[in-house]
Amino acid sequence: MILEVKKLLKTFGGLVAVRDLDLTVNEGETVGLIGPNGSGKTTLFNLISGVLRPDRGEIRFNGRDITGLKPNRVCQTGIARTFQLTKPFEQMTALQNVMIGRMYGSEPVLSIKKAEEESEKILEFIGLGGKSLSMAATFGMVDRKRLEIARALATRPRLLLLDETMSGLTPAEMEDAVELVKAIGDSGVTLIVVEHVMKAILDISSRLIVLNYGQKIAEGLPQEVVNDKKVIEAYLGE
Numbered sequence: 001m002i003l004e005v006k007k008l009l010k011t012f013g014g015l016v017a018v019r020d021l022d023l024t025v026n027e028g029e030t031v032g033l034i035g036p037n038g039s040g041k042t043t044l045f046n047l048i049s050g051v052l053r054p055d056r057g058e059i060r061f062n063g064r065d066i067t068g069l070k071p072n073r074v075c076q077t078g079i080a081r082t083f084q085l086t087k088p089f090e091q092m093t094a095l096q097n098v099m100i101g102r103m104y105g106s107e108p109v110l111s112i113k114k115a116e117e118e119s120e121k122i123l124e125f126i127g128l129g130g131k132s133l134s135m136a137a138t139f140g141m142v143d144r145k146r147l148e149i150a151r152a153l154a155t156r157p158r159l160l161l162l163d164e165t166m167s168g169l170t171p172a173e174m175e176d177a178v179e180l181v182k183a184i185g186d187s188g189v190t191l192i193v194v195e196h197v198m199k200a201i202l203d204i205s206s207r208l209i210v211l212n213y214g215q216k217i218a219e220g221l222p223q224e225v226v227n228d229k230k231v232i233e234a235y236l237g238e
Helices: 041-048 071-077 094-102 112-126 141-153 171-186 198-204 222-226 229-236
Strands: 003-012 015-025 030-034 056-061 079-081 159-163 190-194 207-212 215-220
Touching: 003 041, 015 041, 015 215, 030 041, 030 171, 030 198, 041 079, 041 159, 041 190, 071 079, 079 141, 094 112, 094 141, 112 141, 141 159, 141 171, 171 190, 171 198, 190 198, 198 222, 207 222, 207 229, 215 222, 215 229, 222 229
Parallel strands: 030 190, 030 207, 079 159, 159 190
Antiparallel strands: 003 015, 003 056, 207 215
């Protein structure tokens, strides 16, 4: 087990965003995290990655209690994440964006030359090898999403949290994105993927967890979960 969440609670005023949540993720898994809008998925990512501090509960990564650590400390333990709204350093090249990630994170390199070499390989893997010297400000949505993933991978994560990296893509672009996520999993990185595109999430996930109103309402094999009555009601209403 690489990640364990116990009795996690997060409120915003009178709104309970995550309510007494328990979940585990095993090393090497690709876990899909689904649920209606406002069900707590991104809040959970924010709690795991240190963007938010829980009101109660515990987060353990690789056996270590990381509850309440700041984002840079969480990253150094081996957890990286992407954001729904990509925010690269627009006045830097793609290569420079990735190099920054490579010089921090869980296994930072101290040599600029080595950071450059390894960042080039990451960009090649992610499908941006021919655009390494292009300014991030010139990138369209697809390339910005790929650059976001590249920056996260540069920190050498053991666990990667992907937050809606396929939203807004065409069917062809989505197929490419699915293959990329599979390749990241095949490289040994454990994944938790938040995605609304059901075809994509079923294709990449070994297990699904469903949230609704901040609570886990279903968990299991993808095809079983999407046919669960509680899950159907959560998405479509009674």
